[in-house]
Amino acid sequence: MKYMGSKNRHARDLLPIILEGRKPGQWYVEPFVGGANIIDKVPGKRIGADTHRYLISLWQAVSSGWEPPSDVSEAEYAWCKDEQSRASHLSANPMMPLIGFVGFGCSYSGKWFGGYARGNDTSGQPRNYAAESARNILRQAEALRGVEFRCSSYDALEIPPASIIYCDPPYAGTTKYASGAFDHVKFWQWCEAKVVEGHTVFVSEYTAPESWECVWSKQVNNTLTKDTGSKQGVERLFTRKA
Numbered sequence: 384m385k386y387m388g389s390k391n392r393h394a395r396d397l398l399p400i401i402l403e404g405r406k407p408g409q410w411y412v413e414p415f416v417g418g419a420n421i422i423d424k425v426p427g428k429r430i431g432a433d434t435h436r437y438l439i440s441l442w443q444a445v446s447s448g449w450e451p452p453s454d455v456s457e458a459e460y461a462w463c464k465d466e467q468s469r470a471s472h473l474s475a476n477p478m479m480p481l482i483g484f485v486g487f488g489c490s491y492s493g494k495w496f497g498g499y500a501r502g503n504d505t506s507g508q509p510r511n512y513a514a515e516s517a518r519n520i521l522r523q524a525e526a527l528r529g530v531e532f533r534c535s536s537y538d539a540l541e542i543p544p545a546s547i548i549y550c551d552p553p554y555a556g557t558t559k560y561a562s563g564a565f566d567h568v569k570f571w572q573w574c575e576a577k578v579v580e581g582h583t584v585f586v587s588e589y590t591a592p593e594s595w596e597c598v599w600s601k602q603v604n605n606t607l608t609k610d611t612g613s614k615q616g617v618e619r620l621f622t623r624k625a
Contacts, residue, residue, distance in 0.1 A: 386418025488516030
């Protein structure tokens with residue numbers, strides 16, 4: 384699924400590094416699963432977590448056979464946006480998978496209700512973003528069966544012993560994620576603790592504490608928002624040995 388900060392284009396480079404030496408039956412865990420564009424390419428036992436309950440509800444439904452709509456009008460988009468605000472106090476809402484799909488899949492650049500996506504294709508015809516998103520998600524669906532999707536913060540997530548943990552958190556010093564502040568110091572302390580516990584931890588970021596080793600890097604153009612446009616940066620993958 385199109386998602387801000389997606390690592391889909393880097394999966395071919397990252398996964399051979401992350402999964403090298405993976406033992407039979409070893410769990411693979413993503414505490415920031417986002418658009419599920421990495422975990423859908425990983426076999427075996429998997430946990431995908433995120434704090435966004437609409438996102439997790441969408442993935443739980445899709446991995447169980449739910450199919451998103453191929454047409455969403457601007458009025459329907461507005462209704463979904465209002466509904467998630469009205470029902471924000473509810474712990475469960477049968478409309479959550481649909482709202483999750485519309486909020487991400489029908490929004491500009493995959494930003495949560497960041498504006499109804501519109502535009503023309505190369506032939507000048509209006510694009511159907513809902514249909515494009517639905518097709519992309521359904522291509523992922525089969526590969527997501529069996530993933531344990533959990534709504535949880537990274538630091539509250541229960542992780543099986545000696546897991547491979549891949550983190551793609553909000554990057555320090557960027558504005559890709561609009562809601563809430565992310566405590567990067569606390570995050571890296573948590574990563575250190577997971578290494579001490581015996582997990583193998585990988586982190587995608589631009590920078591990391593000195594004790595972490597960069598095992599992959601690539602210069603990229605990142606399209607952040609309609610206003611900021613593209614910015615150059617060096618994507619890096621870090622790890623630390625126990």
